[in-house]
Amino acid sequence: MTSSNTSTAAASIKGCCCCLILLFSFLLLLSLAVILVIVLAVKPKKPQFNLQQLTLQYLNPNPTDSNNVVLTFRMLFNAKNDNIAGIKYSDSTFTIMYRGVPVGRGVVRGFYQAARTEKSVATTVSVDRSKLLQADAEALVRDVSVNDRVELRVMGDVKARIRVIGITSPTVQVSIDCAIVISPSKQSLVSKQCGFDGLQV
Known part of the structure; x- marks a missing residue:
């Protein structure tokens, strides 16, 4: 494998990792938003x-x-x-x-x-x-x-x-x-x- 192919593979893996991190961050923020909406709606006592x-x-x-x-x-x-x-x-x-x-x-x-x-x-x-x-x-x-x-x-x-x-x-x-x-x-x-x-x- 040439150095250019190695660099391309590394960049691809790095790009996938960034996408996964962004996806998990989005899901976490979405979950927190849903919980916050429920808490505000329910107003637990x-x-x-x-x-x-x-x-x-x-x-x-x-x-x-x-x-x-x-x-x-x-x-x-x-x-x-x-x-x-x-x-x-x-x-x-x-x-x-x-x-x-x-x-x-x-x-x-x-x-x-x-x-x-x-x-x-x-x-x-x-x-x-x-x-x-x-x-x-x-x-x-x-x-x-x-x-x-x-x-x-x-x-x-x-x-x-x-x-x-x-x-x-x-x-x-x-x-x-x-x-x-x-x-x-x-x-x-x-x-x-x-x-x-x-x-x-």
Whole structure:
């Protein structure tokens, strides 16, 4: 092969590479434009995931007996989707704290929520003696059985993605931090103060 033929082949290969790069760049820009148009049309809103209710299901009145379980809570959450697209939630873990000590964790399994719907999801948390100092365990049982007033803190992160025409948005994380007071005898919330923080991950 002569040097002129080699130069021609090299130029041809270089030209093909430039065409491929331009084609991929065009397709990438087109995809970004389509996604931008969809996002602007849909105007995705942050998912609303709120602690609706926390009730006491079981109490072992003697925290010193051989059965470790002191009490069991049931947490009920309300998920609200105001978007015109569905939301896919990942598994979410919530921690219950008593007197600054983590005493139990509950998991809400991931689920899909259709557009413009509300959904209730629940989880159960068992608090056992091994997670509490003896004084705290006795104080908790006293708050439940005598004072009828239990102050708790519920913390957790909820991660979700909005799905539009097969396109999934970046993960949206909502951090929940609720200071609550419950009345075990009435099975109701006496007070609730929640803070929510949404951010893109």
